[in-house]
Amino acid sequence: MTLLPGTRVLDLSQWLPGPMAGQLLADLGAAVCKVEPPGGDPMRALGPVDDDGVSAWYKAINAGKTVVRLDLKSGEGRDAFRRLVAEADILLESYRPGTLDKLGLGRDSLAALNPRLVHCALSGYGQTGPYALKGGHDINYMAVGGGLAASGPEAAPVMTYPPVADHASALQAVVVILAALLRRGGGPEAGRGAYLDVSLTETVLAWQALPMTGALRPGWQPTRGRALLNGGAACYRVYGTADGRFVTLGAIEAKFWRCFCEAVGRPGLVARQWEPFPQKALIAEVEAIFAGQPLAHWTALLGPLDCCFEPVPELAEVPDHPQVAARGQIRRRGQEPGEGPRVESLLGAWIDGSPPPDRAPLRELEPAAALAAWRRSAAV
CATH class of the missing domain: 3.40.50.10540 (Crotonobetainyl-coa:carnitine coa-transferase; domain 1)
Structure with missing residues (x-):
């Protein structure tokens, strides 16, 4: 090795x-x-x-x-x-x-x-x-x-x-x-x-080559909260749930967005994916959807689907995430006398x-x- x-x-x-x-x-x-x-x-x-x-x-x-x-x-x-x-x-x-x-x-x-x-x-x-x-x-x-x-x-x-x-x-x-x-x-x-x-x-x-290039082009400026990858798009954001937790949605490709919209019972949102940025009205609708149920509901509904959905785990939960645990990168330490717990990645x-x-x-x-x-x- x-x-x-x-x-x-x-x-x-x-x-x-x-x-x-x-x-x-x-x-x-x-x-x-x-x-x-x-x-x-x-x-x-x-x-x-x-x-x-x-x-x-x-x-x-x-x-x-x-x-x-x-x-x-x-x-x-x-x-x-x-x-x-x-x-x-x-x-x-x-x-x-x-x-x-x-x-x-x-x-x-x-x-x-x-x-x-x-x-x-x-x-x-x-x-x-x-x-x-x-x-x-x-x-x-x-x-x-x-x-x-x-x-x-x-x-x-x-x-x-x-x-x-x-x-x-x-x-x-x-x-x-x-x-x-x-x-x-x-x-x-x-x-x-x-x-x-x-x-x-x-x-x-x-x-910074891509964002600086975008800053020179009308319509491509990556202004905070107004572009595709920094909060301007409903299909690519962090959303809050009813119990105060958070989830990520990265449904940029049309097939992922369609899968998400249909799974939450809102097929009418499919055609609105590329409304002009920032998509404040569409974002508000998706925010309301996620805010209506706790994290466990969304994990059960969307987790098995191919729509680029992932919950945001708390830091203490990350080592036990099934993918993280399966790959063996995290070690828990601090068993020696006089030491508190710590994590090595x-x-x-x-x-x-x-x-x-x-x-x-x-x-x-x-x-x-x-x-x-x-x-x-x-x-x-």
Whole structure:
């Protein structure tokens, strides 16, 4: 099941995007050594904290890694870090641009130490440009990258949760890292490392070609609450039920819409599917239909049909959803003394017919022991 045997990853990142990227590489079989400052990754204190003083969120996003603490502001810490870099395949970091240069650990010096190193710098706005050194979080990157402009009802954009830019940029980082490994592995540039500049903002921006094109065309502007996929169409919306729950209807194709209309006893709605957007009158009629019965009624009636209907499960219900349970991606943790319950979501892929592999809990070692363990675990 291991796709990256013998691959060694040095993860300097903190919070969510970089650590998630490191975990994805670990899930694919790489040996990941996470380097934290003496005080630890600040993510250790974010979210529900267990009796041992460490956040369950931190444990979930860093499972499968070995953690070492190094003071990169000290000569001893930098020397230990250089020893790790010399044997690494991948360096993943999420500092503000220029931070490693100030420590004498910039792009050129690391490449000289290890010419095969794939160095991925993950940042909010990228390594260059007027915003390069500006602070920000997911909501800011979503705004600048165009991810909020057309999302939500007409009154105001809606913040997404979990944060989209954080998670999407982790995937983006892994994609370009794997491509760099492919280039290094063969062809005219075999053996050559890479420096990868990945930004959260540009990850979001990469998704915006269609909506930005629509914004230039009369009649295709994806204005909030007024377009096909963001609330303007009755056939593609979230609706409330009589008992305060919610359902989704994604009946874009005519056959799905017809199936839905006939199932709820309203065949007269079939011909109205493509009324001009926003379809406020038609939406109100469908809202009234769903509001007339509880969730269980609609699940029993529409669930067996081919009309793109799905209930919205509460988060606590998601692990037990029959499809989720059948695919084996979710693990419940927190059985160890002093720990509360938590959930890990494993690699979202099956490999060679096998479900995603389990993750070992994170472990913290001294630098020398971590290097030795890293060598053993990455040996092919």
